[in-house]
Amino acid sequence: MPETDSAPVAPVSATPPPPYLAELNDAQRRAVEAVDGPVLVLAGAGTGKTRVLTARLAHILATRRAWPSQIVAVTFTNKAALEMRERLERLIGQAAEGLWLGTFHAIAVRILRRHAEVVGLRPNFTILDTDDQLRLVKQVAAAEGVDEKRWPARAILGAIERWKDRGLAPDKVTDPGNLADGRALKIYRQYQERLQTVNAADFGDLLLHNLTIFQMRPEIAAEYQERFRYILVDEYQDTNVAQYLWLRLLAQKYKNLCCVGDDDQSIYSWRGAEIGNILRFEKDFPGAQIVRLEQNYRSTPHILAAASALIAKNAGRLGKTLWTTANEGERVLLRGVWDGEEEARWIGDEIESLQRKGERLSQVAILVRAGFQTREFEERFINMGLAYRVVGGPRFYERQEIRDALAYLRLVHQPADDFAFERVVNTPRRGIGTQTLQALHHLARSARISLGEAAARLIATDELKPAARKSLGGFLTDLARWRGLAQAVPHTELAQIVLDESGYTAMWQADKSPDAPGRLENLKELVAAMDEFENLAGFLDHVSLVMENAGQSGGDMVSLMTVHSAKGLEFDVVFLPGWEEGLFPNQRSLDEHGMKGLEEERRLAYVGLTRARQRAYVSYAANRRIHGQWQTTLPSRFIADLPQDHTEMNAEPGLHPRAAGLAPGLEEDWQPTPLLRRRPELARLLMQTRHQDVTPPPPNAGVKFAAGDRVFHRKFGLGTVRTAEGGKLSIAFDQAGDKMVMDSFVEKA
DNA sequence: ATGTACAAGATTTTT
DNA sequence: TCTTGTACAT
Numbered sequence: 001m002p003e004t005d006s007a008p009v010a011p012v013s014a015t016p017p018p019p020y021l022a023e024l025n026d027a028q029r030r031a032v033e034a035v036d037g038p039v040l041v042l043a044g045a046g047t048g049k050t051r052v053l054t055a056r057l058a059h060i061l062a063t064r065r066a067w068p069s070q071i072v073a074v075t076f077t078n079k080a081a082l083e084m085r086e087r088l089e090r091l092i093g094q095a096a097e098g099l100w101l102g103t104f105h106a107i108a109v110r111i112l113r114r115h116a117e118v119v120g121l122r123p124n125f126t127i128l129d130t131d132d133q134l135r136l137v138k139q140v141a142a143a144e145g146v147d148e149k150r151w152p153a154r155a156i157l158g159a160i161e162r163w164k165d166r167g168l169a170p171d172k173v174t175d176p177g178n179l180a181d182g183r184a185l186k187i188y189r190q191y192q193e194r195l196q197t198v199n200a201a202d203f204g205d206l207l208l209h210n211l212t213i214f215q216m217r218p219e220i221a222a223e224y225q226e227r228f229r230y231i232l233v234d235e236y237q238d239t240n241v242a243q244y245l246w247l248r249l250l251a252q253k254y255k256n257l258c259c260v261g262d263d264d265q266s267i268y269s270w271r272g273a274e275i276g277n278i279l280r281f282e283k284d285f286p287g288a289q290i291v292r293l294e295q296n297y298r299s300t301p302h303i304l305a306a307a308s309a310l311i312a313k314n315a316g317r318l319g320k321t322l323w324t325t326a327n328e329g330e331r332v333l334l335r336g337v338w339d340g341e342e343e344a345r346w347i348g349d350e351i352e353s354l355q356r357k358g359e360r361l362s363q364v365a366i367l368v369r370a371g372f373q374t375r376e377f378e379e380r381f382i383n384m385g386l387a388y389r390v391v392g393g394p395r396f397y398e399r400q401e402i403r404d405a406l407a408y409l410r411l412v413h414q415p416a417d418d419f420a421f422e423r424v425v426n427t428p429r430r431g432i433g434t435q436t437l438q439a440l441h442h443l444a445r446s447a448r449i450s451l452g453e454a455a456a457r458l459i460a461t462d463e464l465k466p467a468a469r470k471s472l473g474g475f476l477t478d479l480a481r482w483r484g485l486a487q488a489v490p491h492t493e494l495a496q497i498v499l500d501e502s503g504y505t506a507m508w509q510a511d512k513s514p515d516a517p518g519r520l521e522n523l524k525e526l527v528a529a530m531d532e533f534e535n536l537a538g539f540l541d542h543v544s545l546v547m548e549n550a551g552q553s554g555g556d557m558v559s560l561m562t563v564h565s566a567k568g569l570e571f572d573v574v575f576l577p578g579w580e581e582g583l584f585p586n587q588r589s590l591d592e593h594g595m596k597g598l599e600e601e602r603r604l605a606y607v608g609l610t611r612a613r614q615r616a617y618v619s620y621a622a623n624r625r626i627h628g629q630w631q632t633t634l635p636s637r638f639i640a641d642l643p644q645d646h647t648e649m650n651a652e653p654g655l656h657p658r659a660a661g662l663a664p665g666l667e668e669d670w671q672p673t674p675l676l677r678r679r680p681e682l683a684r685l686l687m688q689t690r691h692q693d694v695t696p697p698p699p700n701a702g703v704k705f706a707a708g709d710r711v712f713h714r715k716f717g718l719g720t721v722r723t724a725e726g727g728k729l730s731i732a733f734d735q736a737g738d739k740m741v742m743d744s745f746v747e748k749a
Numbered sequence: 750a751t752g753t754a755c756a757a758g759a760t761t762t763t764t
Numbered sequence: 765t766c767t768t769g770t771a772c773a774t
Contacts, residue, residue, distance in 0.1 A: 077763095077764075103764060104764075105764055106764090203763095206764095268763080270761080270762065271762080271764080369761070370760070370761050370762070371760085371761080371762080372760060392763080426750095429750085431750070433750045433751080434750085435750085545764080546764095562761085562763095563762080564761085564762045564763070565762090565763080586761055588760085588761065589761070600762095604762080625765085626760080626765095627758090627760075627765060627766085628765035629765085
């Protein structure tokens with residue numbers, strides 16, 4: 001949101017009949033025209049949520065209910081905000097100057113910068129990234145004497161973030177739980193205090209501080225309540241409690257709040273999203289209009305039916321019946337393969353064949369459950385020369401050299417930024433090691449000052465060794481000079497000067513590792529990217545809030561991403577690999593959240609399927625290598641949830657043939673092959689061949705069982721062999737009782 | 750203060 | 765398998 005928000009901008013003129021209404025169906029039009037008062041739009045996948053929200057914006061402007069600067073529209077990603085703005089401006093035929101459009105965080109930060117002093121910050125405060133957060137928690141926890149092994153910093157930070165997601169500042173927390181022996185709350189307090197000392201806010205703070213400001217200064221709250229005549233929210237099912245409170249407060253005066261959401265697509269509960277926010281809407285806003293959108297414009301009937309049947313297995317949903325008038329199309333294709341490499345090969349071949357039939361690569365996506373799954377596809381696609389892009393993968397701003405460079409700029413811009421200080425004080429090497437740093441930390445913590453200030457005090461004494469003292473002094477002098485320069489020269493020039501004078505560029509020039517030239521290239525790119533911003537502050541905010549890949553968006557390429565990042569997107573063809581028990585649904589989600597976890601996983605599967613317009617492919621592998629370990633896997637229970645009428649099974653011969661009809665109970669006779677776990681060299685050999693042609697060796701080949709042997713069965717557990725005849729064993733299982741089992745299904749215990 | 754060698758641990762999803 | 769952290773040597 002680069003625009004300023006000074007004076008209200010004149011109303012946008014539009015000539016009737018409005019084009020934005022022409023392309024809508026009845027329900028959509030109702031949602032658009034019900035502009036006064038609270039509105040909740042419950043909409044299924046592919047029913048045109050964003051289109052409705054945009055049309056609504058256009059409508060508000062065209063009917064002159066508000067100026068753009070009196071409207072706030074909140075989207076889930078910055079990209080969605082950009083798209084909405086473009087669409088809106090096309091609709092109204094002019095720029096929507098002054099419109100507040102962006103993520104919760106992007107909007108909250110604008111408010112916070114203005115009133116930072118209310119929460120003890122200065123307007124140029126730093127926005128922390130996850131790394132910095134974690135480092136701070138580690139420091140605080142260590143000082144508190146918490147055992148890192150028992151209570152990893154990650155877990156403590158998780159607890160802190162959960163509190164923040166729920167809108168709880170340290171003084172509001174009532175349930176300290178037993179995390180870190182009940183010390184988590186104490187750590188939270190110190191963490192927060194330290195953030196204030198170093199003039200920084202983390203992501204959660206952006207909203208939390210907003211709430212605090214509104215609470216402590218009612219006149220400020222009133223100002224924004226007055227300003228925001230219309231509030232629009234996309235993806236409402238994924239708002240957390242803090243966001244909900246923020247919205248409720250701001251909408252208090254005009255109550256023109258319109259939320260669009262789909263409870264079946266709530267996939268962020270791990271980040272604090274509350275489906276309850278949707279359910280509560282009518283209670284909080286009596287007389288709210290509820291509009292349901294159920295006509296799907298995206299997918300073919302087969303895909304829609306398969307997805308609907310899948311999500312119908314979830315209990316506790318509001319329930320929607322999606323329908324479409326589209327032509328039947330192809331069934332969802334289910335494909336079972338031997339292993340992950342085979343899966344990547346098959347998908348690659350399939351994409352090539354689609355491409356030959358005229359499908360554009362940019363209309364093809366591979367959606368995986370977890371980030372690490374993209375690697376297999378990348379390797380394969382590089383190999384076959386297929387153009388692809390990883391969406392949301394390793395990001396430009398997360399590269400080491402970029403983060404270092406940014407740390408220099410942050411430190412120039414915000415002298416108290418400890419995290420930046422720590423990052424660059426000895427990069428390039430200045431002979432400032434752990435000893436010196438420890439002394440700095442010690443003083444900084446005890447005197448409640450920033451590291452930079454502590455450094456300044458320390459060089460005034462003779463506590464440090466002469467070498468360290470001299471070098472640290474030089475560093476501080478440099479910083480002071482650059483800060484002075486910041487007023488005088490343009491920010492791109494400043495960046496260049498800082499990188500050169502600090503010796504950072506020279507450091508990489510002297511580096512003879514193969515990736516050094518690339519890093520220097522990236523640094524150049526960074527300086528070039530800064531040119532698009534008015535000043536250093538604007539650039540730094542952009543970097544903190546918009547952590548996405550610059551460039552490389554163009555071109556005809558296959559998209560590779562997690563299902564989470566595919567939210568809100570659509571493609572002609574979607575591949576959904578890795579539908580295996582443990583991977584999808586993810587085991588950890590199941591272990592930690594039980595039924596709730598399973599339902600969220602199912603919603604995720606639903607989101608994945610409904611991204612497809614024309615074709616959806618679901619695949620699973622019988623063997624997968626995870627952390628370099630071979631594991632045999634079962635087809636996901638979600639596959640069994642897909643109705644046979646709308647799917648087509650196409651498994652490799654000999655691979656758990658009834659997988660499609662197999663319920664997760666796995667009563668049946670299929671067993672994974674433990675052989676591969678014991679003999680990875682065999683697995684590797686198998687992987688190097690065309691697997692269609694290879695019959696896997698029978699499991700347990702050559703293993704003979706005799707009465708009295710202790711054995712293990714995947715389903716029945718441990719037991720003792722009573723009799724063995726041919727391949728059939730009679731086994732007395734410790735838990736499951738007596739069973740007849742084929743010997744290939746048990747292992748020697 | 751810096752560099753090396755070896756061991757342990759990790760992998761869910763992101764504004 | 766790959767990355768990160770720690771202990772020890774330089």
